[in-house]
Amino acid sequence: DADVTQTPRNRITKTGKRIMLECSQTKGHDRMYWYRQDPGLGLRLIYYSFDVKDINKGEISDGYSVSRQAQAKFSLSLESAIPNQTALYFCATSGRRTEPGYNEQFFGPGTRLTVL
Amino acid sequence: QKEVEQDPGPLSVPEGAIVSLNCTYSNSAFQYFMWYRQYSRKGPELLMYTYSSGNKEDGRFTAQVDKSSKYISLFIRDSQPSDSATYLCAMTLYGNNRLAFGKGNQVVVIP
Numbered sequence: 001d002a003d004v005t006q007t008p009r010n011r012i013t014k015t016g017k018r019i020m021l022e023c024s025q026t027k028g029h030d031r032m033y034w035y036r037q038d039p040g041l042g043l044r045l046i047y048y049s050f051d052v053k054d055i056n057k058g059e060i061s062d063g064y065s066v067s068r069q070a071q072a073k074f075s076l077s078l079e080s081a082i083p084n085q086t087a088l089y090f091c092a093t094s095g096r097r098t099e100p101g102y103n104e105q106f107f108g109p110g111t112r113l114t115v116l
Numbered sequence: 117q118k119e120v121e122q123d124p125g126p127l128s129v130p131e132g133a134i135v136s137l138n139c140t141y142s143n144s145a146f147q148y149f150m151w152y153r154q155y156s157r158k159g160p161e162l163l164m165y166t167y168s169s170g171n172k173e174d175g176r177f178t179a180q181v182d183k184s185s186k187y188i189s190l191f192i193r194d195s196q197p198s199d200s201a202t203y204l205c206a207m208t209l210y211g212n213n214r215l216a217f218g219k220g221n222q223v224v225v226i227p
């Protein structure tokens with residue numbers, strides 16, 4: 001089984017709809033991240049969480065919100081989806097600073113979201 | 117100026133050729149440098165990881181870091197069609213989990 005899973009894998013929705021993307025991990029990592037990837041723009045950080053009680057904005061958080069329900073679960077919500085939020089979304093995890101290789105981030109398979 | 121610059125232009129090479137990829141960066145405090153490989157319809161996965169300046173070799177892959185020039189490179193020797201993917205550079209500060217990514221280079225190895 002994959003260590004980092006994302007649901008759904010593909011989603012088509014309409015402008016104005018509320019969408020939730022979910023991420024679960026079995027790696028036991030405290031730190032979790034949400035990115036979006038657009039052609040020509042690379043990976044951009046939306047939100048990140050260093051533990052259950054810690055939520056931080058990334059470089060492009062406007063229009064998004066997150067919830068860290070448990071150590072293993074981190075959800076991304078689009079409150080009112082708009083077409084320019086059409087992108088590939090990735091969840092990632094990493095270990096604590098005290099763990100070897102803590103800089104490495106492990107990515108999920110991605111969610112392809114299309115907003116019409 | 118973006119923190120990490122990586123020319124996203126697609127690169128096509130014949131099988132067996134050497135692939136050369138590079139990134140430049142502006143933050144001299146970066147100390148950890150990584151290359152991620154991303155196959156189509158998959159998430160990125162770590163390929164190479166280096167700390168500070170120098171070279172690191174792993175099989176057909178060599179990562180180089182030149183901190184004085186703020187320049188990192190990835191070389192793939194004897195390229196194979198299975199190396200066809202997008203390669204993203206990433207880097208971070210000491211004690212920091214946040215990664216600064218390049219835009220990624222799409223590489224196509226033609227049999």
